[in-house]
Amino acid sequence: MVIAPRVAVDVQVHSGEPVIEGTRVTVSVLVGAVAAGDSIEEVAGEYGLTPQDVRAALSYAAHLVEGETVRAPR
Secondary structure: OEEEOOEEOEOOEHHHOOEEOOOOOEHHHHHHHHHOOOOHHHHHHHHOOOHHHHHHHHHHHHHHHHOOOOOOOO
């Protein structure tokens, strides 16, 4: 099931973790690689994806964080 542009979930693929549609490459792996300092182009090449796929993973992750609220302890 597609949950965002280029991002899908399927219980048969990585136990339902979000992946790039049509692959087994998880959003978390892509976001982690970019966070570690790899360029979008490097990550895309390493996993056989397009730069747009990697950007879709980043966009999906940003959407998830956008809805999160963190409150400082009192």
